[in-house]
Amino acid sequence: MIKFFLMVNKQGQTRLSKYYEHVEINKRTLLETEVIKSCLSRSNEQCSFIEYKDFKLIYRQYAALFIVVGVNDTENEMAIYEFIHNFVEVLDEYFSRVGQGLNPTSGLYCMRQATELNPQLLPIYTCN
Amino acid sequence: MVVPLLKLQDLIEEIRRAKTQAQEREVIQKECAHIRASFRDGDPLQRHRQLAKLLYVHMLGYPAHFGQMECLKLIASPRFTDKRVGYLGAMLLLDERHDAHLLITNSIKNDLSQGIQPVQGLALCTLSTMGSAEMCRDLATEVEKLLLQPSPYVRKKAIPTAVHMIRKVPELSDIFLPPCAKLLHERHHGILLGTITLIMELCERNPAALRHFRKVVPQLVQILRMLVTTGYSTEHSISGVSDPFLQVQILRLLRILGRNHEESSETMNDLLAQVATNTDTSRNAGNAVLFETVLTIMDIRSAAGLRVLAVNILGRFLLNSDKNIRYVALTSLLRLVQSDHNAVQRHRPTVVECLRETDASLSRRALELSLALVNSSNVRAMTQELQAFLESSPLDLRADCASGILLAAERFAPTKRWHIDTILHVLITAGAHVRDDAVANLTQLIGGAQELHAYSVCRLYSALAEDISQQPLVQVAAWCIGEYGDLLLEGSCEEVEPLQVEEEEVLALLEKVLQSQMSLPATRGYALTALMKLSTRLRGDNNRIRQVVSIYGSCLDVELQQRAVEYNTLFRKYDHMRAAILEKMPLVERGGPQVDEEAKESKEAVQVSKAAAPVPTEPQASKLLDLLDLLDDTPEDAQHPPPLDPSPGGTLVHLLDLPCALPPPAPIPNLKVFEREGVQLNLSFTRPPGSPALLLVTVTTTNSSEGDVTHFICQAAVPKSFQLQLQAPSGNTVPAWGGLPITQLFRILNPNKAPLRLKLRLTYNHLGQSVQEIFEVNNLPVETWQ
Numbered sequence: 074m075i076k077f078f079l080m081v082n083k084q085g086q087t088r089l090s091k092y093y094e095h096v097e098i099n100k101r102t103l104l105e106t107e108v109i110k111s112c113l114s115r116s117n118e119q120c121s122f123i124e125y126k127d128f129k130l131i132y133r134q135y136a137a138l139f140i141v142v143g144v145n146d147t148e149n150e151m152a153i154y155e156f157i158h159n160f161v162e163v164l165d166e167y168f169s170r171v172g173q174g175l176n177p178t179s180g181l182y183c184m185r186q187a188t189e190l191n192p193q194l195l196p197i198y199t200c201n
Numbered sequence: 202m203v204v205p206l207l208k209l210q211d212l213i214e215e216i217r218r219a220k221t222q223a224q225e226r227e228v229i230q231k232e233c234a235h236i237r238a239s240f241r242d243g244d245p246l247q248r249h250r251q252l253a254k255l256l257y258v259h260m261l262g263y264p265a266h267f268g269q270m271e272c273l274k275l276i277a278s279p280r281f282t283d284k285r286v287g288y289l290g291a292m293l294l295l296d297e298r299h300d301a302h303l304l305i306t307n308s309i310k311n312d313l314s315q316g317i318q319p320v321q322g323l324a325l326c327t328l329s330t331m332g333s334a335e336m337c338r339d340l341a342t343e344v345e346k347l348l349l350q351p352s353p354y355v356r357k358k359a360i361p362t363a364v365h366m367i368r369k370v371p372e373l374s375d376i377f378l379p380p381c382a383k384l385l386h387e388r389h390h391g392i393l394l395g396t397i398t399l400i401m402e403l404c405e406r407n408p409a410a411l412r413h414f415r416k417v418v419p420q421l422v423q424i425l426r427m428l429v430t431t432g433y434s435t436e437h438s439i440s441g442v443s444d445p446f447l448q449v450q451i452l453r454l455l456r457i458l459g460r461n462h463e464e465s466s467e468t469m470n471d472l473l474a475q476v477a478t479n480t481d482t483s484r485n486a487g488n489a490v491l492f493e494t495v496l497t498i499m500d501i502r503s504a505a506g507l508r509v510l511a512v513n514i515l516g517r518f519l520l521n522s523d524k525n526i527r528y529v530a531l532t533s534l535l536r537l538v539q540s541d542h543n544a545v546q547r548h549r550p551t552v553v554e555c556l557r558e559t560d561a562s563l564s565r566r567a568l569e570l571s572l573a574l575v576n577s578s579n580v581r582a583m584t585q586e587l588q589a590f591l592e593s594s595p596l597d598l599r600a601d602c603a604s605g606i607l608l609a610a611e612r613f614a615p616t617k618r619w620h621i622d623t624i625l626h627v628l629i630t631a632g633a634h635v636r637d638d639a640v641a642n643l644t645q646l647i648g649g650a651q652e653l654h655a656y657s658v659c660r661l662y663s664a665l666a667e668d669i670s671q672q673p674l675v676q677v678a679a680w681c682i683g684e685y686g687d688l689l690l691e692g693s694c695e696e697v698e699p700l701q702v703e704e705e706e707v708l709a710l711l712e713k714v715l716q717s718q719m720s721l722p723a724t725r726g727y728a729l730t731a732l733m734k735l736s737t738r739l740r741g742d743n744n745r746i747r748q749v750v751s752i753y754g755s756c757l758d759v760e761l762q763q764r765a766v767e768y769n770t771l772f773r774k775y776d777h778m779r780a781a782i783l784e785k786m787p788l789v790e791r792g793g794p795q796v797d798e799e800a801k802e803s804k805e806a807v808q809v810s811k812a813a814a815p816v817p818t819e820p821q822a823s824k825l826l827d828l829l830d831l832l833d834d835t836p837e838d839a840q841h842p843p844p845l846d847p848s849p850g851g852t853l854v855h856l857l858d859l860p861c862a863l864p865p866p867a868p869i870p871n872l873k874v875f876e877r878e879g880v881q882l883n884l885s886f887t888r889p890p891g892s893p894a895l896l897l898v899t900v901t902t903t904n905s906s907e908g909d910v911t912h913f914i915c916q917a918a919v920p921k922s923f924q925l926q927l928q929a930p931s932g933n934t935v936p937a938w939g940g941l942p943i944t945q946l947f948r949i950l951n952p953n954k955a956p957l958r959l960k961l962r963l964t965y966n967h968l969g970q971s972v973q974e975i976f977e978v979n980n981l982p983v984e985t986w987q
Contacts, residue, residue, distance in 0.1 A: 118524065118560070119524060119559075119560040119561075119562075120524030120525045120527070120528045120562060120563060121524075121525050122525060122529075124562060149449060149489060149492055150525070150529055151485060151489035151525065151526070151529060152445070152446065152449045152489040152492075154485060154489070155439065155446075155485055155486050156446065158485075159439065159446075
């Protein structure tokens with residue numbers, strides 16, 4: 074089951090975060106910093122799956138943007154990897170401006186809206 | 202007051218223009234003030250714009266709770282633009298903790314029943330994101346109606362809402378069970394995907410649902426087959442695989458339904474084989490489907506051929522250059538290794554190669570799998586690889602690797618010498634990371650391999666001479682040098698290069714260990730004892746050793762000081778006993794490190810502190826051993842002969858006075874409790890030090906008369922707070938003229954430490970009479986119950 078979904082830029086700032094289980098606000102920032110640290114320290118040849126506490130982190134890099142999904146261990150990692158790409162492609166199709174990195178303008182707001190109004194993308198894959 | 206209204210775009214640009222955090226905060230605060238004013242008395246038509254700006258501000262992390270009521274108002278308005286922003290705001294700003302959320306239940310209900318699809322869609326989205334338990338209960342029937350509506354847009358949104366409701370309120374499962382079967386007949390992929398998730402959720406919460414849904418397995422098989430065999434469909438294909446997400450979901454559901462169920466598993470077998478062979482694996486999507494297939498094959502009751510196919514697929518994954526795929530392959534092989542060990546063995550070389558990866562997650566998995574694959578035929582090769590890995594591995598993996606190697610060596614060592622070599626190598630490479638009992642295991646192993654004593658001591662000496670920082674290694678080496686120092690000095694070992702070692706060198710090395718800052722107190726203890734033992738093994742004089750020992754007599758560490766003082770005493774007052782005490786240790790029983798240490802301690806403590814105990818003479822020793830068989834029922838090892846109190850008389854009664862194997866408490870005197878016509882009953886007491894509330898009483902019945910005692914039965918009673926357990930007596934006949942006595946053991950548990958009272962009842966036949974006696978035991982020594 075997907076626990077959280079993060080979009081983070083290379084400087085470590087969280088651009089989008091969605092939690093599917095309740096996590097305290099202060100714990101969220103802590104979680105995000107640690108997750109970002111472990112993703113940023115990986116090189117290109119290393120595999121995209123990291124074990125972090127009792128989650129598995131699956132991340133994918135698009136230019137300056139990292140998309141990280143935290144799952145528990147019943148998920149098929151490669152399917153989630155594919156799903157991240159699917160998500161980015163849908164956004165790209167819809168807004169044609171994903172992966173802006175530093176300053177997504179209205180793109181960010183619309184992206185958020187798209188995520189909320191089309192939760193088909195997310196709850197369906199939060200199965201189990 | 203008319204305030205110029207900023208559009209959202211403009212606001213965003215203004216915020217971006219702010220150079221510092223403080224500036225940004227200023228801009229936002231100003232804007233929030235405008236928004237608040239506008240909410241109070243502003244134009245209702247512009248409200249959605251204001252709320253949109255507020256939501257943006259909220260995303261940046263600023264407080265926005267004052268917008269909650271506005272969301273409600275916007276949701277209730279008839280315009281679609283208002284509703285859209287209102288629902289979005291509700292999803293972001295409201296949640297279960299605020300009481301306001303219940304107020305939108307009514308609006309949602311109205312919107313759901315209105316029949317305008319986009320509006321229904323919005324309402325369903327909101328409900329599935331933030332619906333609380335009460336809301337779910339109220340709206341469940343509405344959602345169920347929408348599940349069966351003709352429009353796919355609404356249905357595919359209604360299904361995730363149903364999933365959310367079941368998660369929040371499991372009792373609602375009954376409502377959503379019947380529509381599922383109908384929904385499976387749909388062609389629309391979105392609906393299918395949702396339905397399968399719904400079914401999985403139902404099956405997980407409710408075993409009755411699981412049984413119910415086993416009936417749809419053929420249908421699922423049909424759907425999957427169609428997906429796999431039909432050609433390219435632009436709408437759903439990702440890099441050549443048609444809707445991999447749906448395929449993965451169906452496979453997962455099949456796994457849940459087929460687990461532990463023969464019939465369903467059989468229906469799936471063909472299909473799984475088909476999917477496994479037909480899927481295109483050049484891109485990640487295909488690999489994802491293949492991986493899920495493998496997981497399903499592993500979990501259900503599949504045919505043997507299918508399992509082999511699964512393992513082969515995983516082996517193929519391992520050879521792939523993509524790291525992700527190798528990672529998942531290693532993880533799944535680890536799960537498979539228990540059940541399909543032989544099949545996985547074939548891929549051993551590839552697994553070993555993965556050990557050399559630089560990626561931390563991969564090498565950890567490879568390590569676990571390699572350790573699981575070690576068996577008696579490949580142990581030498583594998584250990585070599587693992588040792589190579591140990592040298593280069595990162596620190597956090599070293600402990601696991603070291604203990605893994607030691608465990609494998611223990612289970613599969615082909616020869617003792619190889620075993621000793623391996624442990625030695627591990628200690629040299631990663632000594633700081635091994636488990637604590639490795640030292641004990643190694644000493645026990647060396648002690649048991651007599652032919653290898655010379656070899657081990659030579660090797661350990663060279664290792665120690667090189668490096669005294671690895672504590673476990675130093676401890677073992679010190680022990681060995683102490684025990685087998687004479688072999689070391691002879692230099693007679695053929696297997697290693699002949700080592701010419703002088704006595705002085707050995708002593709110097711041990712002294713270095715003693716003085717080094719890096720040595721732990723335990724290590725120093727080992728070194729001191731080793732020095733002491735060398736005093737008997739070496740041929741030279743012992744001045745140097747005596748010097749060292751007396752220096753440490755004033756050491757600050759209590760343990761060392763005690764040892765040094767005792768050894769000093771041994772030199773000065775009991776020099777005649779030194780050789781006997783310090784001779785080679787007998788093989789310690791494999792009871793774990795505790796027994797080892799205590800046996801050593803007790804040997805030294807018992808024999809040094811209990812002074813002036815003569816060694817027992819031969820005939821007494823043999824009788825003693827008989828009695829030991831009869832009487833020794835404590836589990837400690839009874840290898841070393843306990844010293845006897847020299848006593849005149851030599852009746853059996855006094856020989857019963859045996860201290861126990863562990864450093865003994867003061868022995869409790871025996872008690873004669875009964876005497877009649879030559880028939881005597883004696884009690885002897887033992888308080889095992891490990892359990893202070895336990896008292897072991899041995900009752901011995903002897904017969905010095907001319908008639909036999911037959912049919913002897915002894916019973917006992919104790920006060921209520923005690924627990925008494927009588928064990929079977931050794932017999933019920935005592936022959937005449939001091940024949941073999943009967944012994945019986947009582948176990949008395951005295952948790953309250955109350956004064957012990959014991960009543961005995963005897964019945965037996967003697968000299969033609971049947972005798973019955975009941976009496977209370979008086980004068981029980983105080984130590985029996987204190």
